[in-house]
Amino acid sequence: MAHLLEVSNLSTLIQSGTRKVRALDDVSFHIERGETFALLGESGCGKSMTALSVLRLLPTGGHVVSGSVRLDGQDLVSLPEVTMRSVRGARIAMIFQEPMTSLNPVLTVSQQISEVLVTHQQLANAELKQRQLSLLESVGIPDPARVLASYPHQLSGGMKQRIMIAIALACEPDLLIADEPTTALDVTIQAQVLRLLRNLQTKTGMGMLFITHDLGVVAEVAQRVAVMYAGEIVELATRDEFFQRPRHPYSQKLFDSLPRSSKRGEALAVISGSVPRLDQEFVGCRFAARCDQVMAVCHEQAPRWINGDGGSGVRCHLYAAEMAGQGKLGAILVPLSTAQTTSQGGAEVGPLLKVSDLKVHFPIRKGFWQRVVGHVKAVDGVSLSIAPGRTLALVGESGCGKTTVGKGLLQLLPVSAGSVQFSGEELTQMPPQALRTRRGKFQIIFQDPFSSLDPRMTVMEILEEGMHVLGINNAQRQDHIDRLLTEVGLSPESQFRYPHEFSGGQRQRIAIARALAVKPQLIVCDEPTSALDVSVQAQILNLLHSLQAAHQLSYLFITHNISVVEYLAHEVAVMYLGRIVERGPVESVLGSPKHPYTQALLSAVPLVEKVSGREIIRLQGEMPSPANPPSGCHFHPRCPQALPQCPQQYPDQSVFDAGHTVHCHLYPCNH
Amino acid sequence: MMVQLTPLWTDWLIYALCVIIAVYIGYTRSKPHLLAPWRKVVRNPTAVASSVILLVFATIGLLDSIHFREALPQADNSGKTVYSAEIISAFDRLAKPLRDHVEKTYSAPLAVNLFAMESVEQADGRVARLFPRLKYAGGHLGKDIDQSTQDQWRLFTKGAISGALLWVLLGFMLNAALATHAKVRFSQMAQRLWRGQTELPWRTLLFTIGIVLWFGSIVWQLAPNYHLFGTDKVGLDVLYLTLKSIRTGLVIGILTTLVMLPFALLFGIMAGYFKGWIDDVIQYIYTVLNSIPSVLLIAAAVLMLQVYMDLNKDAFNSVVERADVRLLFLCLILGVTSWTGLCRLLRAETLKLREFDYVQAAHALGASHWKIMTRHIVPNVMHIVLITITLEFSSLVLAEAVLAYVGVGVDPSMHSWGNMINSARLELAREPMVWWPLAAAFVFMFVLVLAANLFADAVRDAFDPRVQ
């Protein structure tokens, strides 16, 4: 019997102007009924193009040049457009990464679901209504009748993605393509959506093509995995095989570059260089330039696809010889780069930064006279302190106010109440001129490397910007710039270039150099790696790590990524809805979390390693709006262990050993 | 020949504009990111073709902006040079025959007789109704006036051939230069050029220049001897009128945006950057200006000027100066009415930019507001300014015509397409119709505005990040 989906030798070309991009080159794989097949790779490797080629929804200028896509034996590439339309949405459905933009903002949920049912199944009236309701129920939406009448903007991100899933499932497709369906969502919501997809699959027996860049998610959902690199599939294996012994050097590197607690103090393995452009002709292996097991043949000859057993395979010269000898595909593992331990900074001295009861409230104006009727309490009483040379990680889901804390303590936002003391000086009451001269001491690095550098300035101009505070004269200045660039791993020549000539990782290095230029003592790192691919993330984390050791820097590391926290932070503070719920040394908080929210957050993170007895605590619902937070403990409506007093009163701080503190009624005050 | 330069107000502004453009070019050449969009513009064949046309118009406009008084022939031998009271431009000197050949009244294009019958007393004393001969058109033929058609054909052929020859020569030189530069054989380069396989659209450039040369040299041959576009009511050569109108159109199209630019830039950026009460005040100002129907605002302002001029007749030395002040004033008031659109665009963009991480980073580095505005905001909104200037140009040229019709345009004594259309409108009612002043204004206006529109499109495509 034919496979559900069989893609063979698919090549796709995207032409824009005179530039031809070979987005896909000779891609082959198949998917069975009831199976989840994961397509893994970094940005720009061609994962999404594969999905769009299958559905024939390529952007303008894109077309399939060769190969076939067979659904139950029927070739989709040669199908006329009209017939193809009856395949889309009915037999193959797709959900996209951005639930915010993928739904039409001006149509109700009901209109958007019924479209599919009317087009493909000609349902009408009561039957249509009934089907819509049952679909929403099946994706776990409470109160479906109300949601049907609402518009997308009235729903949260998680809800929108559920609706996307409902639309995709409306005609009970044979194959569901999920293109990074949880990347834009928070971990707790991601856990909900992943479980939903798995349950639905079990129920309907559909095949699933799951596209992701996250190894953890692959471990959680997939049965088989294909790794893509620069438009090619470089490795294909079952999940267990893949996670036990990845074969391709690229896959191995991906694993090694993941930050985790076991690698604390070591430098992470990195993949040097960047992904090659796809508008060129390749001679050898596409990964050769970045591979540390590269051989002479790799540069001269493109590697063939080598089949292993059980449908697995790899595209690498390393396995060619072995293949001939044993006829069996083993894994060639290289020893990890030798561990570099860095000195543990932070002797017990007074804190460099001390924030007490910081509040940042934004007024809500309403009514005829635009009176202030309430406040969005983005940050509502946050206290923390950082010692010199230490890293405090501020963890929380989007919308919890962690970025506002960072900007608030740097005085980039007006602070409503509370105090921020830096080296003993109070910043909140400082006159602007005095504050300006001290700004060099505390810097910030942003999440998006593309918007954090002024596109109209050369790297030199960018680095010079803050130097006037230091009073460096021109001769020293040039010297200083050269040294800075070398320190962050860029060549001094790059100072004459403009930001758009650099890749995301390099831009982030420039942003770090800009912060370092004014010799700061504290750097607020606002999700500095979340816009980067895993391999580049490792480079930046290594850099931050070594800079801390070299300059005794303190970091306030704002992130939602727990494994980065495990790797880098000394202390961690967990935020929920404008307040810190738990705080303490990283081993203690992550090792034995006390607050139910911390427990749920940690358990929702998909892990690469199999951990026995791990149970995911699934939170109900989503984080409420900070404009109207729940009474008492903000977390009580979602808390699995809520007590009667939780809605009444905000819990006091309970202290555990070694500075581990929690705000939770489960632990009555013990100080 | 001694001349006394007498630049008008608008002349100074045009010179200033030239300096600004020169500085901008010099500055841009050193900045690759500023140069990149312009590279895209010059790779666009439509943009190249339209900029050739625009350059031709600009050259005429520039020549027409060098005003002076000629020295009068010396009446006494005192050694003092006396200058004529009449202010003329360099273009007037070049087009002297056109300017001087003033007929009695209407005559059709290329005609040798007046358009209207007149009673003429003939040699034998009888009075006959006939179309009298023109004073200048075909004057060189003397008695052989019936040969005029053949003569026109001869001149036409002469112009066409010399234009074509010039073109071939130019193409030859261009090809030779390109071949040397690319280090290929001449014939190889010629082939590439012919097939349009060059990196820059040289073929389009050559083709457009060819058309311009061809028309130019035909006009060059015919215009001094005949009235190519006929004459108007008072016998002025219509070709001369249309050519003179170019400067008016250009001044209105460019200076208007130039005078409004500083205000729009300052207010727009301040409103978006500081928000709060500054934003409220600036928004109030531009809502007030916007809510007045623009024609009425212009009308009120021009009427005011009119009254002022009537009351202070002595302040102006000549009609030309008086008309110039009115033109400048019109630019100012048009600038005030069109200022708001750019201001609003800049405000919106600044609101967006001020939240950008690099602006936040500049704050974190302790940069002052002024520094952030000049170093981060202004360079990042300049593409909007440039797009607006090019897009506004054509609508301003068209607006001039409408204002002239309403009666609040440029001074009636000034040559402009608006005034030409306005006066020709009444002539349409004549039987048979006098169509040529209208047609001439139409053709020239259409070519200029079309070229400007196409050029603006190319500029927008290259500069607008959303289009890419």
Place this chain on the structure above:
Amino acid sequence: MIGYVLRRLLYAIPILIGVNILIFTLFFAVNTPDNMARIHLGLKRVTPDAIAKWKHEHGYDKPLLFNAQAKGAGKITETIFFGKSVPMFAFQFGAADDGRDIGHDIKTRMMPSLALAAPVFLVGLLLYITFALTLAFFRATYVDYAGVVLCVAMMSISGLFYIIGGQFLISKLLHLVPISGYQYGTDAFKFLVLPVAIGVIGGMGGSSRWYRTIFLEEMNRDYVRTARAKGLPERIVLFRHVLKNAMIPILTGVVVVIPTLFMGSLVSESFFGIPGLGSYTIDAIRSQDFAIVHAMVFLGSVLYILGLLLTDISYTWVDPRVRLS
């Protein structure tokens, strides 16, 4: 919602005061009431008595902005500015400089203006959107290319030429409709058909091209890809998904002009001899009648502010994300 509308209407008051001050300043910066009287009475041989009489009759016998002689509130109220501006807020436009009642004129001339402007607006909007949608449907083909070239060429022609050319071709050569003039009632049709057609054609280039850009921008959005992934036919994608979203930016530019349709079209009306507010305004400008110009400015501002308000309200109809508060 009602609170919002009320607040916006209150905001309108300072704006209208600003408009009045501006126009007033422009007019009297160099002009004096004496001058005006002289102009209207004929420049020569005017006795001071006649001037004083004219000024008194027309309400110009007071100080311009501030009356130092009056007492209390009279310092402000007993001025030309106050006397000429405040009644406007009650839509009392007063008399023109030649004595006619402006309010009455506006009332009678509004309908012919609307009869011309409203069809131009409606037919135009429908035609431009249809044309732009067609171009967007055939995007990146020769149809699209030719359409864009046509649009650019059409917008490069001055509106005056459309009128002159139309009158010449349709009325003078073909004698299909009268060249100009107007009759009230159903007879108006034959006088209006040509100006309407010309008005529509004159705006076609710019608007169609603009709408096309909006459509193309919307077609690159993620939700369009979702709609295609659902297997919907292109026609439904265009009409249900793209058109509805594109209406949001189109409305911003379009709704604001609806109230100002009453003001009529300056050029068209005077060319075709339609007795509307547009030609009224032109006549006033040419005869330098301050009272009429002032009234028209005020009316225009009120209608413009009304247009802004309507734009905001219309957003709530097409965009469910917008809520006024």
